[in-house]
Amino acid sequence: MEIEIATIGGYEEVGRQMTAVRAGDDIVIFDMGLNLSKVLIHDNIRTEGMHSLDLIDMGAIPDDRVMSDLEGDVQAIVPTHGHLDHIGAISKLAHRYDAPIVGTPFTIELVSDDAEEEQKFDLDNDLVKMEAGETMTIGDHGCELEFVNVTHSIIQAINPVLHTPEGAIVYGLDKRMDHNPVIGDPIDMDRFREIGREGVLCYIEDCTNANKKGRTPSENVAREHLRDVLYSMEDYDGAILASTFSSHIARVKSLIEFARDIGRTPILLGRSMETYSGTAKQIGVDFPSDVEMVGYRRSIEQTLERIMNEGKENFLPIVTGHQGEPRALLTRMARGETEFELEPGDKVVYSARVIPEPTNEGQRYQAEKLLAMQGARVYSDIHVSGHLCQEGHYTMLDALQPENIIPAHQDLSGLSGYVDLATDQGYTLGRDIHITSNGNVIQIN
Numbered sequence: 061m062e063i064e065i066a067t068i069g070g071y072e073e074v075g076r077q078m079t080a081v082r083a084g085d086d087i088v089i090f091d092m093g094l095n096l097s098k099v100l101i102h103d104n105i106r107t108e109g110m111h112s113l114d115l116i117d118m119g120a121i122p123d124d125r126v127m128s129d130l131e132g133d134v135q136a137i138v139p140t141h142g143h144l145d146h147i148g149a150i151s152k153l154a155h156r157y158d159a160p161i162v163g164t165p166f167t168i169e170l171v172s173d174d175a176e177e178e179q180k181f182d183l184d185n186d187l188v189k190m191e192a193g194e195t196m197t198i199g200d201h202g203c204e205l206e207f208v209n210v211t212h213s214i215i216q217a218i219n220p221v222l223h224t225p226e227g228a229i230v231y232g233l234d235k236r237m238d239h240n241p242v243i244g245d246p247i248d249m250d251r252f253r254e255i256g257r258e259g260v261l262c263y264i265e266d267c268t269n270a271n272k273k274g275r276t277p278s279e280n281v282a283r284e285h286l287r288d289v290l291y292s293m294e295d296y297d298g299a300i301l302a303s304t305f306s307s308h309i310a311r312v313k314s315l316i317e318f319a320r321d322i323g324r325t326p327i328l329l330g331r332s333m334e335t336y337s338g339t340a341k342q343i344g345v346d347f348p349s350d351v352e353m354v355g356y357r358r359s360i361e362q363t364l365e366r367i368m369n370e371g372k373e374n375f376l377p378i379v380t381g382h383q384g385e386p387r388a389l390l391t392r393m394a395r396g397e398t399e400f401e402l403e404p405g406d407k408v409v410y411s412a413r414v415i416p417e418p419t420n421e422g423q424r425y426q427a428e429k430l431l432a433m434q435g436a437r438v439y440s441d442i443h444v445s446g447h448l449c450q451e452g453h454y455t456m457l458d459a460l461q462p463e464n465i466i467p468a469h470q471d472l473s474g475l476s477g478y479v480d481l482a483t484d485q486g487y488t489l490g491r492d493i494h495i496t497s498n499g500n501v502i503q504i505n
Contacts, residue, residue: 061201061225063261063504066130067496069093069122070233071468074417075145077233078122078153079264079468083224085132086199089157090220090231090264091139094148095120097419100385109179112152121149124156126499134159135198136205137185140233141217142170142307142336151178160186162196164207164216169339192218192248201225208255209248211238211279213446214307215345226505227261230460233469234266236276236445237452242283242310243346249459256460262504263462266469268447271477275451282444283314286411289439290318290376293407299372299400300324303382303390304411304443306332309340309347311411311443312378316348319376327367328353329360330380330389360389364399372406382412384423391423394430404435411442450481457485464504466494 061084070077075095081088098120099105107115115121127134134157139147147167151174154161161171168189175183190196192209202225207218212234222229230252239246269276293300302319304311312328319326328337334355340347354363367375377400381390390408392398408431414424428438448456457465465482467475472495479489487493494502 063224063226063229064130065229065262065264065466065502065504066126067466067468067498067500067502068124068126069498070145071496071498071500073471074268074415074469074474076120076122076149077146077469078124078149079231080127080130080134081222081229082130082132083203083222083226083229084199084201086201086203087130087132087134088198088205088222089134089137089159091146091233092122092137092149092153093143093145096144096148097417100423101419108151108177111180115149115152121152123499124153126501129501136196137161138205138220139163139167139171140220140231141212141214142167143214143234146233147171147174151175151183152181154185155181155183157185160188162188162190162205164191164218165189165343166216166339166345169343170336173335173339192216192245198222208251209245210235211241211244211247212236213305213311215244215309215340221255224261227259227463228255230255230260230263230462232263232265232456234268234447236448237455238278240278240280242279242314252456252459260460260462262464262466263456263460264466264468265453265456265478266447267467267475267478268469269445269449270453270467270470270481271474272449274449276447276449277444279310279444282311282411282442286311286314286442287318289409289442290322294322296407297373298403299406300376300409301390301393301407302376302378302409302411303380304378305382306330306336306380308412309336309345312337313347315376315378315411316351319378324376325374326351326376326378327363328378329363331355332380333378361399368399368401381427382410383415383420384425384427386423391427391430394427394434396434402431402434402436406436407439408436409439409442413441413443413445450477453478453481454485457482464492464494466496466502
């Protein structure tokens, strides 16, 4: 059976992930993501009203024309998790393929929400929910799709594995090794080792932190850091604001709990905060059921006015804007465009790091400077990454023992650390380490 891998998006940058694997006549697509920085650099862009061709020209979504080079039928579209760099282009591209979209329940709900906002295309593909640990048959030639549970900075993330007669294709984006997560089950290393013993033909790996030594800490490390920071503010009688990734349900849950511990009422403010946390509640995730969520601009302004009237010292707003996004609530607060008044000494907790990309770094820098101009005191980087550092990569290579490796999710400089560590493990660049770019097709056997 011929095995081909089309590296469509995410092989020259962080973002717009998309990979297709052809096993004989059957094709599985992994991820259809958005490169958000290509959108944020423009003012007042609304992607839901844009055509896919315009977004491709902008470099915002994958250019999937290479799919015409693969001889076969797409059997499934498989998003690994609910981050926009993995699902943000599904509403623009998936209608081109007569195939179901298969993901975990949380991911599928987010895909459905995104499809409802879409204005140019109808998403008529079947939406199929599959839990980690489950499998489904792909085509009629002995292929099977399996979901292996992993831990990441969003709940219900998986690494999909396409089992073929020639060996397994493991799509390894995105994960960290968390053996004691705040929400959900630990990473299933036992299953990865079993798959390694069965035989891995190719491993496609996320190299976000491949240049960083050591291992990525557990989410519980960030939780305890956050607890320490917020408890230190217990006696402060001014404003405390917090911002994190809206999709980071475990972190949002910790913020809610610690806000209440220090005698403040948490309120989630921002459209994406309402979307992700509301979806988590909807599917029965262990998440506080009584927290107030406000998503629309007018309602947010009314809520901020109420907070000012009832006393800032009684509340802890958890808001969007950790990357300094121009239209996000925290950035508008920093510019003085809301009813919420910041005063000298007020606390702003960033429970997120800046995504390492120039647009995000510049916007976050500007937002922090604006906050400081109002006298706010900023607490940065109360966070742990959702991606493997070098020791995690060594562990995965030892577990899987893949015949071939395709590094992904970075530019060339970001891939260099992974090439070095894979070389340490006996792999050779150009022989079984395949550095590629967007739009290429690699024949594996």
